[in-house]
Amino acid sequence: MSTFSGLNTAFTGLNAARQGLDVVGQNIANSGTKGYTRQRVSTAAAGSLTQIGPLVLSRAQVGQGVTVDGIARLGDVILDGRVRSSAATSGNLAVRSNALSSVEASLNEPSTTGISAQLNAFWSAWGDVSNRPGDEAPAGVLLQKATQLAGQIATGYSAVDSTWTDVRTKLDGMVAELNDAGTRVAALNGAIRDTLATGGSVNEMLDQRSALTSSIAALTGGTVRTLPDGTAEVLVGGNALVSGDVFRSVTVTGSNSLAGASGSPVTLEWTNRPGQSVAVESGEIAGSIAMLAAANGTGTGGAIAEAAAGYNAFATALANTVNAAHQAGATPSGATGLDFFAISATGPAALGLSVVPTGAAQIASGTPGAGGNNGSNAEAISQLGSAPNSPDSVWSAFVTKIGTTSKTALQQATLADSVTAAATAAQLANSSVDLDEENVNMLTFQKAYQGAARVMTAVDEMLDTLINHTGIVGR
Numbered sequence: 001m002s003t004f005s006g007l008n009t010a011f012t013g014l015n016a017a018r019q020g021l022d023v024v025g026q027n028i029a030n031s032g033t034k035g036y037t038r039q040r041v042s043t044a045a046a047g048s049l050t051q052i053g054p055l056v057l058s059r060a061q062v063g064q065g066v067t068v069d070g071i072a073r074l075g076d077v078i079l080d081g082r083v084r085s086s087a088a089t090s091g092n093l094a095v096r097s098n099a100l101s102s103v104e105a106s107l108n109e110p111s112t113t114g115i116s117a118q119l120n121a122f123w124s125a126w127g128d129v130s131n132r133p134g135d136e137a138p139a140g141v142l143l144q145k146a147t148q149l150a151g152q153i154a155t156g157y158s159a160v161d162s163t164w165t166d167v168r169t170k171l172d173g174m175v176a177e178l179n180d181a182g183t184r185v186a187a188l189n190g191a192i193r194d195t196l197a198t199g200g201s202v203n204e205m206l207d208q209r210s211a212l213t214s215s216i217a218a219l220t221g222g223t224v225r226t227l228p229d230g231t232a233e234v235l236v237g238g239n240a241l242v243s244g245d246v247f248r249s250v251t252v253t254g255s256n257s258l259a260g261a262s263g264s265p266v267t268l269e270w271t272n273r274p275g276q277s278v279a280v281e282s283g284e285i286a287g288s289i290a291m292l293a294a295a296n297g298t299g300t301g302g303a304i305a306e307a308a309a310g311y312n313a314f315a316t317a318l319a320n321t322v323n324a325a326h327q328a329g330a331t332p333s334g335a336t337g338l339d340f341f342a343i344s345a346t347g348p349a350a351l352g353l354s355v356v357p358t359g360a361a362q363i364a365s366g367t368p369g370a371g372g373n374n375g376s377n378a379e380a381i382s383q384l385g386s387a388p389n390s391p392d393s394v395w396s397a398f399v400t401k402i403g404t405t406s407k408t409a410l411q412q413a414t415l416a417d418s419v420t421a422a423a424t425a426a427q428l429a430n431s432s433v434d435l436d437e438e439n440v441n442m443l444t445f446q447k448a449y450q451g452a453a454r455v456m457t458a459v460d461e462m463l464d465t466l467i468n469h470t471g472i473v474g475r
Helices: 005-029 077-107 115-131 136-197 203-220 283-291 303-328 376-382 391-431 435-468
Strands: 039-045 047-052 055-060 066-073 223-226 232-236 239-243 250-253 267-270 341-343 353-355
Touching (some): 005 039, 005 435, 066 203, 077 283, 077 303, 136 203, 136 250, 136 303
8 A cells, every 4th residue: 555545544534633623613602502403523434345246345445544424413303393293282272371361360350349349339339229219329329330330341341352352463473473484494495405415514504494393383283394305394284384495375364353253263374275274283373263263152162252252241141130120120200111231232242231320210229109219129139149140140150261261271381381391401402512522522623633633744754754765775
């Protein structure tokens, strides 16, 4: 074997050590970069191919050195997939929990200013009227408490309406984020495919694509499949959102208000195929669409719309219960059949609830025919709060249902968050940069570089002796 081959051996050692140091430097520089996956130089002993009949065998020969096969990205597709799936579940439950928490907060229960307290004050005011029928002072207090109660119901309903609008607005932002991430994944697919075709390294681009596909999974529950050419196909509901360098955008359709949700449900559709919905089954977008669904009359519709329907049902129950008793009574002047509450014929009952009487003369506080100073009917109305199927029991059942549903959603979201945190921790443990490890690797490559340099120096001295000093012995 030629002595000159020793120079090549030393050179390949220098090259491998230098590239190893470059990769170590890259890892250290990105130790704090979110989404970065550590890298390693892959090397192998250089060998020659020897053919014996139909077989091709590799035979290592001293002097050929080392080859750098590539720079490996030390990620784990299984751990990455686990992070995506857990993020999809966590995102879905988080949206539901946040929306229900807002609805629960609108109830303002228990408190001294909630509807329960307003109901107690309302029934108590009827008791005061029964003691002084026809007197403007207790009648004025009653009308004030009734107006406050109606206003409190309207405020609660408006808060639920605002929650629906907030979720709808955030849904538009989620879809815009999805379209942006999908566009970037498609662009990265094209760049990765072209770079691999020319033998380049795509590790940093893979990190970017992994972060984007994780975002898509959290939004839609999408799954990722890596193809032989290095591109990634992103599937949502079995349909390709991203395939190669092609991205199919999506759009939100349907009502922008709670009032129109029943007639124009909110859905996610393919932009290039109007009317064809995207089958999102998990993720934040699926959670938002589920929360924005209309009430269905059985209590299993969208949670926000069902809460709004609960306010309407309570307002209707309150008006019907009080009106039935009020119609059976008589005013001080003997008038009967009068309503105490009115509900607007248009719009939600919770917003259209109002008080009809304007003074003591219009309050049916007595029993018909018992005279103007009779307060027996007012006394009967004051007891309605404790009667079976009373407005108080309707409100209590509504509050209990919302509270239970909200607590359950919060517990599920918390559990899903812990699962996501565990999956993320496992992913980071595998792919994140360990500075202690990198320092050891840096010293290893440094010593390897120094050793290869000394080999090259030794070979150079040998060649100098061979070329310049051969044949001069004895002169």
